[in-house]
Amino acid sequence: MAKYTESVCRLCRREGLKLYLKGDRCFTPKCGVERRAYAPGQHGQRRKKFSEYGLQLREKQKARRIYGILEKQFRRYFVKAERQPGVTGENLLCLLERRLDNVVYRIGLGSSRSEARQLVLHGHFLVNGRKVNIPSYLIKVDDVITVRDKSKESPKFKELLERAGDRTPPAWLEFEAEQARARVVGLPTRDQIDATVQEHLIVELYSR
Numbered sequence: 495m496a497k498y499t500e501s502v503c504r505l506c507r508r509e510g511l512k513l514y515l516k517g518d519r520c521f522t523p524k525c526g527v528e529r530r531a532y533a534p535g536q537h538g539q540r541r542k543k544f545s546e547y548g549l550q551l552r553e554k555q556k557a558r559r560i561y562g563i564l565e566k567q568f569r570r571y572f573v574k575a576e577r578q579p580g581v582t583g584e585n586l587l588c589l590l591e592r593r594l595d596n597v598v599y600r601i602g603l604g605s606s607r608s609e610a611r612q613l614v615l616h617g618h619f620l621v622n623g624r625k626v627n628i629p630s631y632l633i634k635v636d637d638v639i640t641v642r643d644k645s646k647e648s649p650k651f652k653e654l655l656e657r658a659g660d661r662t663p664p665a666w667l668e669f670e671a672e673q674a675r676a677r678v679v680g681l682p683t684r685d686q687i688d689a690t691v692q693e694h695l696i697v698e699l700y701s702r
């Protein structure tokens with residue numbers, strides 16, 4: 495499986511804002527954007543003026559990097575969103591939010607989406623009582639996500655569950671930290687998604 499293996503701080507610097515790709519580190523002075531608030535590379539400190547296409551491309555790259563998805567898979571999500579009724583851009587973000595690794599991140603059992611993805615890959619979660627180790631698995635309304643009993647006893651998950659109890663999940667998710675159990679109460683709407691993305695620019699880019 496292909497994946498990005500270089501410094502993720504470079505991705506935040508390239509987009510010019512925090513994408514929170516390194517979890518807790520992003521809230522400290524060690525954050526790459528805090529230390530060097532300009533694009534990486536030899537010409538990173540030059541002022542740049544983007545064309546219309548450049549602006550659209552940057553929004554697409556930003557969305558890809560926030561959710562940790564490669565180009566081919568992102569394009570498939572767009573095609574699926576385009577076929578659904580409603581606003582294509584909002585459909586796209588809804589699909590990305592419904593990924594299992596993102597749901598694990600949203601309920602607080604992962605300081606970043608990459609950590610949440612790793613936990614899913616290692617088989618720590620059940621969906622409706624069945625083990626699911628596919629990060630891109632799309633959850634549905636009324637699905638129940640739980641931590642495996644064996645995993646709950648590990649020091650790592652005890653710490654994660656304690657921290658998750660202090661966080662408030664988005665309105666489309668319910669989470670009970672004591673039972674290590676989450677339920678999907680509805681599909682996410684645009685006002686419930688905090689991704690700083692102008693999705694209409696992504697639609698314009700793929701509609702060229």
